[in-house]
Amino acid sequence: MTTQLEQVYEPLNTKTAIELSKNLQLFDLHDELTAEEIGDGNLNLVFRILHIESGNSIIIKQALPYAKVVGDSWPLTLDRARIESESLQRTYQLVPKLTPKVYYNDPKLAVTIMDDLSHLIILRKGLIAGHQYPKLAKDIGTFLAHTLFFNSDYGMNQQEKKIQSSRFINPELCKITEDLVFTDPFFDHDTNNIEAELKSFVEHVIWADQPLKLEVAKLKKLFLTKAETLVHGDLHTGSIFVSQEETFVIDPEFAYYGPIGFDIGAFLANIILNYLSQDAHLSDQPQKKAEFRQYLLDVLTTTWTVFEQEFTSLWISYPQDAFMKVDGFLEQTLADIWKDTVGFAGCKVIRRMIGLAGVEDVESIKDSPARIAVKKQALTLGKHLILNRHELTTIDKLVKVVSSNA
Ligand code: SR1
Numbered sequence: 001m002t003t004q005l006e007q008v009y010e011p012l013n014t015k016t017a018i019e020l021s022k023n024l025q026l027f028d029l030h031d032e033l034t035a036e037e038i039g040d041g042n043l044n045l046v047f048r049i050l051h052i053e054s055g056n057s058i059i060i061k062q063a064l065p066y067a068k069v070v071g072d073s074w075p076l077t078l079d080r081a082r083i084e085s086e087s088l089q090r091t092y093q094l095v096p097k098l099t100p101k102v103y104y105n106d107p108k109l110a111v112t113i114m115d116d117l118s119h120l121i122i123l124r125k126g127l128i129a130g131h132q133y134p135k136l137a138k139d140i141g142t143f144l145a146h147t148l149f150f151n152s153d154y155g156m157n158q159q160e161k162k163i164q165s166s167r168f169i170n171p172e173l174c175k176i177t178e179d180l181v182f183t184d185p186f187f188d189h190d191t192n193n194i195e196a197e198l199k200s201f202v203e204h205v206i207w208a209d210q211p212l213k214l215e216v217a218k219l220k221k222l223f224l225t226k227a228e229t230l231v232h233g234d235l236h237t238g239s240i241f242v243s244q245e246e247t248f249v250i251d252p253e254f255a256y257y258g259p260i261g262f263d264i265g266a267f268l269a270n271i272i273l274n275y276l277s278q279d280a281h282l283s284d285q286p287q288k289k290a291e292f293r294q295y296l297l298d299v300l301t302t303t304w305t306v307f308e309q310e311f312t313s314l315w316i317s318y319p320q321d322a323f324m325k326v327d328g329f330l331e332q333t334l335a336d337i338w339k340d341t342v343g344f345a346g347c348k349v350i351r352r353m354i355g356l357a358g359v360e361d362v363e364s365i366k367d368s369p370a371r372i373a374v375k376k377q378a379l380t381l382g383k384h385l386i387l388n389r390h391e392l393t394t395i396d397k398l399v400k401v402v403s404s405n406a
Pocket residue numbers: 042043067069176177180234356357
């Protein structure tokens with residue numbers, strides 16, 4: 001399908017976004033449409049196109065050639081839009097109920113057109129408001145098991161996996177993660193964003209700790225080298241839409257071939273950060289705080305448990321390698337995934353407290369001493385996860401550490 005706009009890249013506006021959707025015959029030429037730019041992330045434009053009469057709507061997402069969060073001084077590849085589109089389409093093959101359908105993508109325009117999910121809420125916002133989502137943990141556990149298994153050498157033809165992995169070489173977005181998650185927060189780097197009251201704590205507890213740095217170096221090496229599966233690459237609670245009935249994972253522009261534990265660790269870390277933040281958000285409602293925090297702990301447990309059960313069942317049903325029937329190999333693989341998960345979760349917790357991009361869960365705490373207290377707890381906990389990941393061998397042990405640190 002050709003469009004008038006596809007030859008030259010230029011950022012869309014509400015008018016050209018409507019034109020594009022009509023040129024693509026996603027709506028009729030004479031339909032009365034509205035367009036709204038609703039992107040609140042760090043990197044892209046997101047337009048919601050609505051046909052007022054029928055209520056039908058679509059999302060047009062367009063990558064900008066720079067990081068929106070910083071400005072045009074930080075150029076960023078448009079190829080991430082292609083990677084996001086292809087990742088969404090692959091994921092839709094595996095878990096169609098948990099990922100939006102892509103209707104069109106144009107690598108030159110850096111555009112992906114997909115289902116509009118704006119009847120749902122971004123999980124981070126729902127959790128900050130103290131809402132519980134009964135299907136969330138089972139859905140995310142299932143999402144993780146199916147996507148991480150079927151894109152790996154365990155669940156995909158091993159030659160096809162090599163070919164597929166070549167389409168997900170994502171050096172610029174990986175570099176953002178290498179810097180902002182694994183490197184910069186552990187040194188006095190100018191990308192960090194540290195509140196004045198926290199600076200000396202960070203100097204002593206994070207930057208001066210050489211054993212911590214050694215463990216982070218090992219985790220960064222895993223991120224750099226362990227090309228196990230196609231990961232989402234940025235699976236925080238801002239990348240998930242939810243309601244009481246539905247769960248959808250969006251935004252895989254950081255997708256690449258990396259360690260299985262990376263996505264799991266990212267999700268658990270963001271649940272942990274919300275858990276810690278509720279100390280402040282629900283400080284005047286102790287009963288609700290206890291109930292909501294128990295819900296979040298259950299999310300941690302159920303997510304991992306469902307992942308482990310599903311991954312095991314897929315391993316038994318669809319083995320791609322003769323060694324997968326050897327006693328002990330599954331158990332060893334799961335133990336390695338879990339250990340990586342805990343370490344990555346620790347890095348993700350720390351980066352959100354002192355790195356370039358914070359999280360609303362914590363930044364929205366208005367009371368400054370309460371916010372600093374949560375950040376200190378998070379830094380202490382993140383460090384504990386990294387240093388003790390070899391001993392924190394079960395989800396129950398992790399949950400105990402989270403609940404006893406807060
Ligand atoms: C410059 S991008 C900052 C962060 O936003 C994304 O969601 C990723 O987490 C990235 O590290």
